[in-house]
Amino acid sequence: MSKNAKDIDQLTGFKVSDDFCKFDQRDEIYCRSEWDESVATDKAAKFFSGYFMPNARSRKTDGFGQKDYALRNAAWHVTNVLRDSSRQESGRKEGFFDHFTLHEEGWPEPYPFDNLQQSSDELRKVAKLFGADLLGVCAYDERWMYSALFDETTGSSKPPDLPTDLPNVIVVGEAMDEGLTKTVPSALSGSATGLGYSNDAVTLIGLAQYIRNLGYRAYATMNDTSLAIPLAVQAGLGEESRQSLLITPQFGPRLRLGRIFTDLPLVHDAPKKFGVKEFCEICDRCAKACPPKAIPFDAPSDKIYNRSNLIGVEKWTVDAEKCFKFWANQNTDCSICIRVCPFNRDFSKWYHRLWRVLASSNLRKLALWLDDRFMQRGRQKSKGWWLQP
Ligand code: SF4
Ligand code: SF4
Secondary structure: OOHHHHHHHHHHOOEEOOOOOOOEHHHOHHHHHHHOOOOOOHHHHHHHHOOOHHHOOOOOOOOOOHHHHHHHHHHHHHHHHHHOOOHHHHOOOEOOOEOOOOOOOOOOOOOOOOOHHHHHHHHHHHHHHOOOOEEEEEEOOHHHEOOEEEEOOOOEEEOOOOOOOOOEEEEEEEEOOHHHHOOOOOOOOHHHHHHHHHHHHHHHHHHHHHHHHOOOOEEEEOOOOEOOHHHHHHOOOOEEOOOOOEEEOOOEOOEEEEEEEEOOOOOOOOOOOOOHHHHHHHOOHHHHHOOOOOOOOOOOEOOOOOOOOOOOEEEOOOOHHHHHHHHHHHOOOOOHHHHHOOOOOOOOOHHHHHHHHHHOOOOHHHHHHHHHHHOOOOOOOHHHHHHOO
16 A cells, blocks of 8 residues: 555545455446346335336325336436436437536636635535535545446446546535435435435536536546545545544535546645544444334444455445335435434534534444434325425
């Protein structure tokens, strides 16, 4: 491991062993649902086709009716259109298996910023204007790039196609709607996921074009190309949790992440800790609430469950096979682990920010007790969401 990587790991707390292997995107669970018979079941195929209305398989159960699927599928629509924009022509599934290419030629010469602070401040301003809820910047880290990409047309791997000399990664976070998340499990709550992706895609493509228009290189990526969470942690957005999601001080675990790889000169953010790991050590609510028991109860380790897990990193690892099977069985994605998490709060309110101070301190057991006592963490009916003014 390079000295640089060791320095970064000291700041983030990552424990990366000599066994570490870069991740092949083909092993990611959604890719496996296209080639691995143990994941590519009939139910999985129906799950994916259900994101298009005639195949939605709505039912009478609360949260799974036609209206709920209508909204969920509409929330995904922009992402789906962008994803399929060059799929027929080139076999690329942009935003999921391949980076976005919907860009015009930029300016031929790099814009001469006075200094790094100026380019960084202006980037944040533009990102906010384009809809980003969070933004952080870190150095390119080869370890978190996929070793190979998944080629949907052949079901095999293909070489990564991003330049490797782009020094900076901009990590963009898009918040998921809190009210919708309260109705998990439901097709309706999947709208929060779909909107998170659609907003993310629009922000990322616009921001990358802005950087290109300044005369720099920029590649917008979403679930493709690299692992999201290690880069988000390095960019100072938050910490990884027991449920293997990023927890941020602003939105807790309700976030979708995208990355832009660029040579725009920028100030790097520092990783920030606010006590998530210590809190997860005294809390196992997501593990208890997860229907297929995909979230571990034990301490972080380098244990892996199957080929969809990252080898050689000590952390809490979710059994992606169990998780995805549950999604396919209930015919929509699930965020029960997000709904029940004590960090899932509206931090724009002062009392929730005060709770965060407690949760980050030695009084975290009190914070957990307060959450148990005063927060409604049960599923709310989707019907209630529709009736809200
Ligand atoms: S529910 Fe508890 S253990 Fe799970 S991620 Fe949230 S704080 Fe950590
Ligand atoms: S999304 Fe649902 S099934 Fe997957 S880990 Fe979270 S609670 Fe478990």
